[in-house]
Amino acid sequence: LSEKLDKALHVLKGHGSITEVNVAETLKEVRRALLDADVNFKIAKNFTNTVKEKALGQDVLTTLQPGQLMVKIVKDELTQLMGGDAEGINLSGNPSVILMSGLQGSGKTTFSGKLANYLKTKKTKKPLLVACDVYRPAAIDQLHVVGDQINVEVYSDKGNQDPVAIAQAGIAHAKANGHNVVIIDTAGRLAVDEAMMTEISNIHNAIQPQETLFVVDSMTGQDAVNTAKAFNDVLNFDGVILTKLDGDTRGGAAISIKSVVDKPIKFIGTGEKMEAIDVFYPARMADRILGMGDVVSLVERAQEQYDEKEARKLQKKIAKNQFGFDDFLNQIQQIKKMGNMKDLVGMIPGAGKMMKDIDIDDDAFKHIEAIIHSMTPKERTTPKMLNASRKKRIAKGSGTSVQEVNQLLKQFDQMSKMMKMMQGGKGKAMMQAMKN
Numbered sequence: 001l002s003e004k005l006d007k008a009l010h011v012l013k014g015h016g017s018i019t020e021v022n023v024a025e026t027l028k029e030v031r032r033a034l035l036d037a038d039v040n041f042k043i044a045k046n047f048t049n050t051v052k053e054k055a056l057g058q059d060v061l062t063t064l065q066p067g068q069l070m071v072k073i074v075k076d077e078l079t080q081l082m083g084g085d086a087e088g089i090n091l092s093g094n095p096s097v098i099l100m101s102g103l104q105g106s107g108k109t110t111f112s113g114k115l116a117n118y119l120k121t122k123k124t125k126k127p128l129l130v131a132c133d134v135y136r137p138a139a140i141d142q143l144h145v146v147g148d149q150i151n152v153e154v155y156s157d158k159g160n161q162d163p164v165a166i167a168q169a170g171i172a173h174a175k176a177n178g179h180n181v182v183i184i185d186t187a188g189r190l191a192v193d194e195a196m197m198t199e200i201s202n203i204h205n206a207i208q209p210q211e212t213l214f215v216v217d218s219m220t221g222q223d224a225v226n227t228a229k230a231f232n233d234v235l236n237f238d239g240v241i242l243t244k245l246d247g248d249t250r251g252g253a254a255i256s257i258k259s260v261v262d263k264p265i266k267f268i269g270t271g272e273k274m275e276a277i278d279v280f281y282p283a284r285m286a287d288r289i290l291g292m293g294d295v296v297s298l299v300e301r302a303q304e305q306y307d308e309k310e311a312r313k314l315q316k317k318i319a320k321n322q323f324g325f326d327d328f329l330n331q332i333q334q335i336k337k338m339g340n341m342k343d344l345v346g347m348i349p350g351a352g353k354m355m356k357d358i359d360i361d362d363d364a365f366k367h368i369e370a371i372i373h374s375m376t377p378k379e380r381t382t383p384k385m386l387n388a389s390r391k392k393r394i395a396k397g398s399g400t401s402v403q404e405v406n407q408l409l410k411q412f413d414q415m416s417k418m419m420k421m422m423q424g425g426k427g428k429a430m431m432q433a434m435k436n
């Protein structure tokens with residue numbers, strides 16, 4: 001999905017001017033991408049219609065950077081579609097009872113463990129896991145294995161075939177032993193059937209949980225929607241857990257489920273380990289689907305800080321070949337004003353992963369600044385005059401080495417060339433440099 005969307009949005013990102021035809025073409029691509037990600041047809045169509053209306057309403061075509069605005073609208077709308085802010089779990093009961101529902105293999109047992117571990121460590125709760133999958137003895141053992149891993153007690157009653165009775169006994173056990181959260185793991189089947197629905201509904205009615213969660217495998221795509229609807233019709237559940245997001249980056253299920261059942265997605269599962277649990281953030285999911293990092297906020301922040309007038313002055317200097325070290329220093333200060341370097345780099349699409357291991361911090365600029373400060377005004381405007389003895393003096397004055405001075409000169413030279421190349425554009429040399 002992200003590759004396709006990238007392509008679709010690419011047209012808009014670069015373009016200085018956008019025509020209505022252009023917008024329509026792009027929206028068609030966006031829709032196709034959503035459909036490919038198993039997003040329901042109606043939802044995809046509605047989505048692109050809304051984006052189109054918003055785009056026209058905000059006069060995208062007449063703004064300075066229509067592409068960026070368009071990207072922002074698509075992203076905002078996608079975020080909206082998946083729910084506003086992250087929602088937590090209702091822990092008001094004593095004990096708070098959480099019921100898991102979902103098909104077999106969706107990840108209920110695994111997630112029960114993850115949630116218990118999460119509540120234990122993050123919220124200092126004392127959870128109890130209850131094994132209500134009575135059809136497969138192995139399922140009970142599995143929950144015990146999970147419980148042992150995270151050091152959480154598991155209540156089970158092998159041989160008892162009545163899941164309602166086990167659930168009730170489990171809650172009683174929790175009350176008697178000071179557990180303030182009870183997580184009830186249930187049985188699922190490979191497809192929705194009446195027996196399973198009756199059983200989960202009976203458990204639900206008998207124990208009246210504070211929180212009923214529907215667990216769904218994010219890789220099941222379009223089927224996930226039907227399953228979610230069937231469970232919601234019977235249980236009117238409180239939230240959705242989207243598992244196995246590590247295996248497939250498509251966010252289609254997240255979009256569709258939210259639109260069809262209108263229940264918040266609360267957590268995501270991102271692996272088999274007990275720690276592989278994350279609170280669901282719609283905006284982050286939208287980013288992931290769009291595969292563009294936090295481009296929008298990067299652009300917003302950069303625009304806030306970047307002084308248009310300065311940019312124009314700089315452009316003139318570059319054109320006249322007068323770009324010097326003072327301007328270089330100025331540029332560095334501009335970048336620093338925008339915020340922490342690591343944050344900024346992380347927002348550049350694709351760069352996040354690449355730069356993770358490289359240590360960029362504001363200190364990286366300290367040496368550069370020191371070197372420039374040790375130059376005379378004349379040297380700053382005409383770097384060509386820097387001979388060996390001058391370099392030596394500068395290195396000494398700035399507490400660096402001649403090697404570092406040479407390195408900076410080389411960088412400066414490259415940057416000047418790059419800027420000269422870019423002056424044909426809109427003058428936002430710095431922005432361009434960061435985007436490339």
Ligand code: GDP
Nearest residue numbers: 104105106107108109110243244269270271272
């Ligand atoms: P249940 O039948 O609903 O209880 O599902 P299980 O919890 O037994 O999970 C089914 C399979 O999916 C197991 O092999 C789990 O290890 C695996 N699984 C569960 N959640 C995740 C996840 O978030 N990522 C990955 N990669 N595997 C998961």
Ligand code: MG
Nearest residue numbers: 108109133139
């Ligand atoms: Mg299970």
